[in-house]
Amino acid sequence: MNLLRPDIKTRAFILTLCLILSLNLAAATPSGERDTLINDGPYYFLSDDTLRVLWIENSMLRKGYLLPGVTDGTMLPADLSLSYRDLTRVYGVKPNYRQSYKGIDSIAVIADVHGNYNTFLSQLLSNGVIDKNLNWKFGKGHLVFLGDAFDRGDKVTEILWHLFKLEKQAVKNGGRVHFLLGNHELMVLAGDLRYNNEKYTKVEAITGIPYPALYSENSVLGKWLRAKPVMITINDILFVHAGVSPELIRKELKIKEVNKVFHERIVGKDIYSFTENEDLSLLSGNDGPVWYRGYFEESAPVISSLDSILSYYGKAHIVVGHTPQKSITALFGNKVIGVDTGMGFGQSGNMLLYKNGQFFKGSITGVRSKL
Ligand code: ZN
Secondary structure: OOOOOHHHHHHHHHHHHHHHHHHHOHHHOOHHHHHHOOOEEEEEEEEOOEEEEEEEEOOEEEEEEEOOOOOOOEOOHHHOEOOHHHHHHHHHOOOOOOOEEOOOOEEEEEOOOOOOHHHHHHHHHHOOOEOOOOOEOOOOOEEEEOOOOOOOOOOHHHHHHHHHHHHHHHHHOOOEEEEOOOHHHHHHHOOOOOOOOOHHHHHHHHHOOOHHHHHOOOEHHHHHHHOOOOEEEEOOEEEEOOOOOHHHHHOOOOHHHHHHHHHHHHOOOOOOOOOOOHHHHHHHOOOOOOOOOHHHOOOOOOHHHHHHHHHHHOOOEEEEOOOOOOOOEEEOOOOEEEOOOOHHHOOOOEEEEEEOOEEEEEEOOOOEEEO
């Protein structure tokens, strides 16, 4: 039985239409009108066994709910149909701290999108991760989202929901989506809104809810994000938002320990309150995995130090985002690959692609060149 309220279904249609319009017919809408009306959401919150949902449509707050058993809840951007079960599954997910995948033929990496949903879609489309209907097309491949969906741009929610949906579709096809936390996820969850797009100030005003509370522990997206790792490995590659510093290695923290500490003690907490605790300040600070910029600075660790980082984790490459580059940058003979290509600052950027042991740079027009 479909218990979905009609207004939610109507909204699904409008959202789908809005996406098509924004992708294909943006020029047809007078820019003043387009800029002043706000659309955002949905934001789901579990209360007893009911999912309360709110969203903003043409600057108006809308509310509804979703009850157990509903399987056709089409209420998301890009026709992302998710059921009550899909949405509430996050409340039962136990974080996997030791994430290590082997024998993966195809990997695609995108980083630091910062609310630029259209660039995100174009990149995934051109590089063969999604099809023209925006669904998973990458088969058994692994898509790594290397952190920083939040801040700067004005379509953060859309990116998160799209990854949420692709995660499900990927598993169905034998592939995987990995969402790694970046410093901007941590900042927003901690209430640091310095870089938040002004649209979300209006979202706060319309909903009457502080922005971080839209991602609270009992919200679907907030719960989903809180279970995400900071470091993972695939084949001989270590993925981390910013980097592993020599200081971090001195602590001899295994990947599963880093992910566990982040999950239990850092994500969603006040990240500026750890000054008394040496380990937490290191992990959440400038030499920690979501902030470190050392590989790209003049004082970059010497190769011996980098080798000891790689050998500690038994890997050959570290792939990082966080520090913007003009294009994908390979340092130290491909030992470090920087994939933040400025999408958060309006650049079309690049994706890093990996196929059977070779790295490639993929452009927004689908041109692929060997790294
Ligand atoms: Zn970052």
